[in-house]
Amino acid sequence: MNESTLFNSTVPELLLLARGKVRDIYDLDDALLIVATDRISCFDVVLPTPIPDKGRVLTHLSRYWFKQTESIVRNHFLTMDLELAVGHWESLQPLKGRAMVVQKAHPLPVEAVVRGYLSGSAWKEYRQTSAVCGIPLPRGLRESDKLPGPIFTPATKAPQGQHDENIPFDRMAGIVGRDRAEAIRRISLRLFEEAAAYAAQRGLIIADTKFEFG
Structure with missing residues (x-):
């Protein structure tokens, strides 16, 4: 080094x-x-x-x-x-x-993931269920296809060395509360949409991203 x-x-x-x-x-x-x-x-x-x-x-x-x-x-x-x-x-x-x-803040025990493209764990789940985190998607999509619109796909925060788990929105609501979950979803989608548009104007693609709240 x-x-x-x-x-x-x-x-x-x-x-x-x-x-x-x-x-x-x-x-x-x-x-x-x-x-x-x-x-x-x-x-x-x-x-x-x-x-x-x-x-x-x-x-x-x-x-x-x-x-x-x-x-x-x-x-x-x-x-x-x-x-x-x-x-x-x-x-x-x-x-x-x-x-x-x-x-300092107390982190919430969920990750706020927003996806604009079908890749990674979302692609694996889509091949099995034609949905991601309980969100139905059109049939016939291919890996890394652009989605019709960004989707909010929360995940659990796994300990180091273990894999995060994608979870349905209702399960997230059960963990952090319905009102808080809906606010996080709304803010996360807006953050992604504005950042993706800003990046696209500069020739960059933001396929997906993760936010954490506290």
């Missing part, structure tokens, strides 16, 4: 709360420090070989989209200025550009 590659972060001055598949999370008392490492997660498994500067790219992309969508829904992003928000510690120097300070 070269100097621009970070597999695991180390900040001795802070309490490490969790190491996710890609990100490390530290406690800042009234906030959190989220560090995007260069780890690669594929099919819910962390691979042994990182990609140099991947975490920096992820962090700047995240900040960009948080700013782009803050008029639709509030988000937890506060700043990427670590010296201002945290301190002038030597341990923070390797984290510049790949870490952000965020507001």
Whole structure:
């Protein structure tokens, strides 16, 4: 690994709360420090070989989209200025550009997935049932076909090393409450539609994405 590659972060001055598949999370008392490492997660498994500067790219992309969508829904992003928000510690120097300070929140135990194209686990489910998360789809679709319109397909949050499970909307409503589930679905679809349109104007396709709420 070269100097621009970070597999695991180390900040001795802070309490490490969790190491996710890609990100490390530290406690800042009234906030959190989220560090995007260069780890690669594929099919819910962390691979042994990182990609140099991947975490920096992820962090700047995240900040960009948080700013782009803050008029639709509030988000937890506060700043990427670590010296201002945290301190002038030597341990923070390797984290510049790949870490952000965020507001604390209690994450809901579901993932808000929106799909515009038929791929991945949705394609597998469609081949078996002609539906995805209980949403009927036209027959005869092929893998990676564009869907007639974006669909909301929630999933459970599986522990690291296990696969997330697609669930019907009614099951999500049973977990987080009907009103909250409907609000999450409405906001998620709007976020996806606006982001997909913005990307399409620049020659990019957003096939699907995942949001998390708290």
